[in-house]
Amino acid sequence: MAVFDVSKGIAIGCDHAGFEYKTQLVPWLNAKGIQVHDFGVYENKSVDYPDYAHPTAAAVEEGKAAFGILLCGSANGVAITANKHQGVRAAVWHGPAQFQHEPGLHSNHEGPGQPSESVRRRANPRTRFDFEDHRSE
Numbered sequence: 001m002a003v004f005d006v007s008k009g010i011a012i013g014c015d016h017a018g019f020e021y022k023t024q025l026v027p028w029l030n031a032k033g034i035q036v037h038d039f040g041v042y043e044n045k046s047v048d049y050p051d052y053a054h055p056t057a058a059a060v061e062e063g064k065a066a067f068g069i070l071l072c073g074s075a076n077g078v079a080i081t082a083n084k085h086q087g088v089r090a091a092v093w094h095g096p097a098q099f100q101h102e103p104g105l106h107s108n109h110e111g112p113g114q115p116s117e118s119v120r121r122r123a124n125p126r127t128r129f130d131f132e133d134h135r136s137e
Helices: 016-031 050-061 076-082
Strands: 010-014 036-038 067-071 120-122 130-132
Touching: 010 016, 010 050, 016 036, 016 067, 050 067, 050 076, 067 076
Parallel strands: 010 036, 010 067
Antiparallel strands: 120 130
16 A cells, blocks of 8 residues: 555545535544645636646645645546646545455456545434544454
């Protein structure tokens, strides 16, 4: 498992489709004492995802953030955009079931990367979004 220096904080960016999710995630991370570098969007209006994916990925590329989280409708476009940055390896993550096959068998990956190993979204009766740590001990 990769080890990240979260003292650098986490870069986060989204387009309009990821805005609501981000408004739940950022306060949750802050409550855990994790610094968040928020690269937008800051309101729910239609935008072009590269305008937010590039600065988020650049923060990781330049070592200003431990890793990045990009949120959008399908996540395909932001992953492609982020992967244009040196040393950034972005992947679309739909949940643990996506990686039930042998790592590397179908897509030449090493298994799920952060934050997918440490954060997942699940339904919660109290709030729309809840996150929990589910790393293997």
